[in-house]
Amino acid sequence: MEQQQSDDVTRRILLIEDDEGDAFLVSELLDEAGADFDLVRVSTLVAARGLVDDSFDCVLVDLGLPDASGFAALETLLAEVNDTAVIVLTGLSAAGSGRAAMAAGAQDYLVKGQVDGQLLTRSIRYAVERKRADLQLRRLYATELQAAENARLEWGLLPHPITVDPRISVVTRYRSGREGVLGGDFYDILETADGRLHLLVGDVSGHGTDEAALGVALRIAWRTLVLAGVDDDLVLPILDDIVVRERRFDEVFATLCTLVIAPSRCRGRLFLAGHPAPLLLAKPVAQLPDDLVGPALGMLPDVTWGSQSVELGSSWRLMLFSDGLIEGRIGRGSERLGVERLMVIAAEFASFDDSAALVDHLIGQAQELHGGDLVDDVAVVVVECRG
Secondary structure, eight states: OHHHHHHTSOEEEEEEOOOHHHHHHHHHHHHHTTOOEEEEEESSHHHHHTTOOTTOSEEEEESEETTEEHHHHHHHHHHHOSSOEEEEEEOGGGHHHHHHHHHHTOSEEEETTSOOHHHHHHHHHHHHHHHHHHHHHHHHHHHHHHHHHHHHHHHHHSOOOBOOOTTEEEEEEEEOOTTTOOEEEEEEEEEOTTSOEEEEEEEEEEESHHHHHHHHHHHHHHHHHHHTTOOHHHHHHHHHHHHHHHOSSTTOOEEEEEEEEOTTSSEEEEEEESOOOOEEOSSSOEEOOOTTEEOOBTSSSSOOOOOEEEEOOSSEEEEEEOGGGTOOBSTTSSOBOHHHHHHHHHHHOTTTTOHHHHHHHHHHHHHHHHTSSOSSOEEEEEEEEOO
């Protein structure tokens, strides 16, 4: 049934042939077969290059044109067409060149003088189907390649937390915006040998693999600096230098929040580079102080980022998040969700003690208020210390 439907479609054919007799013969053969083809003929490759587009289903090309011949003509033509099948016309003495042309990218070849109407129409239809199958295979391969690349980037952006303290539990969530295309949001949780707990959430501006790659570089650099015992006050300046050196465009920047919690787990030092401060999920819900928010990484030269001491108590639950969670719109207006409304939603949730359910509820509510999937990526990390 599908073949019959395909045969009933009027196909547009571009014939590139300078010989009047051969061009007339092709037209007569198509008429003889009773095929439903719209044939357009040009006599030079230059004329074809100005005409060929995806509206043509197939191109018939003679390799002996006045302005190009042999594989030079074929290579030029193949570079011009995307979704269009190509059939090479050769003389009897050049049949070997026809087979080589198929190896170079043509879908078929026909020897002049040995073709009737049925063979010509069948060859055109088969060439179109082969080209379609080839395009589908290429798209599938590209999709699989992109999926594999996303998996590698996701592994780099979203690592497994490294903690040994039995009092600490971690819940993480990541939602890609823009139809699943990875952006530059990243996070990390790391406990060092001295007992300190290091928390990180960051966001590279923009969407796509370039931003994701920069996010991976920043996260790995942060973990390396932490494990190497670099002074906490030097970490942000080093990461700022990495952003400047590794970004593709000067407009790219990165926001970052890092919290270093003491071995006692009762207090910590908060560093903010253009990023929202974490929420303390208690009764009532509160946001950690953000009096010392410095500029985002890559924004200004020679910046010194300060830090703020925060008291946590013996038992606490913190939520670090990227701004994709709070920048969703409220309905069709211009109003954003914002931190204050997010805190209200968190405080009203019935299963407040279930961190995983709470995070899923917050993301779900943000999407519902937005009226669909959030445009920006969302990264959320909830770290709980049970005293």
